Amino acid sequence: MEGTLFREITAQAGPDLLKPIVGRGLAIGDYDNDGRLDVLVVDAEGAPLLLHNETPAVGNWVQCRLQGTRSNRDGLGALVWVKTEEGKRYLRLCQTDGSYMSASDKRVHCGVGTAKVVDIEVYWPSGQIDVHKQIPTNRIVSLIEGKIRGEGRLS
Ligand SMILES: [Ca+2]
Structure with a gap:
């Protein structure tokens, strides 16, 4: 395949x-x-x-820089769902661990194929759920716990 x-x-x-x-x-x-x-x-x-990754770009992407307010400041442990208009869904965990005495970038990176906009749902460790609608791709977005971008909603 x-x-x-x-x-x-x-x-x-x-x-x-x-x-x-x-x-x-x-x-x-x-x-x-x-x-x-x-x-x-x-x-x-x-x-x-x-x-340094110099491969040709093969698709669109979005990176989320999380900032907790009720949760921890870095948003570590938050689950991030990225959803495309075509119905594809991607789940990412905000984490920095993974290797000996090293910390990776805390930003949540997600490749989204050909999607030009995505919806992003953040499930914060505090229990807060933030939904951000129609976020353009190929950019880094700052998402603050409890503060909605676009036409999203809090729950
Ligand atoms: Ca790079």
Whole structure:
């Protein structure tokens, strides 16, 4: 099935991926805010290795910067549903963990294919549910707990 298989491209990705290192931590984030996730690897014996994602853009995306008011300030633990007009639904968790002594970008990243706008539902750790309607894609949106963007609603 096309689009569901991995392909070995290490040799094409540049010499940094071919160099053996003692990797001890890995963080994922979009350090240049272009919508493509980048990777930082900590080398226990050398300088950190930034793997800047320069692949061609293959779809639209949205990143949510959460700010809790009743929940924790960073919105960690919040569940984020991103829904397209075509009926596709994506679930993401606001988290920074995942690797040894590393913290990834706390922003919630979601690829949304061809969608130009999305609805975003945030289920905050406090129990608050915020619904943000018709959010344009290919941007970073700041979502504050209890404050609605667009024509959304609180529940
Ligand atoms: Ca990037």
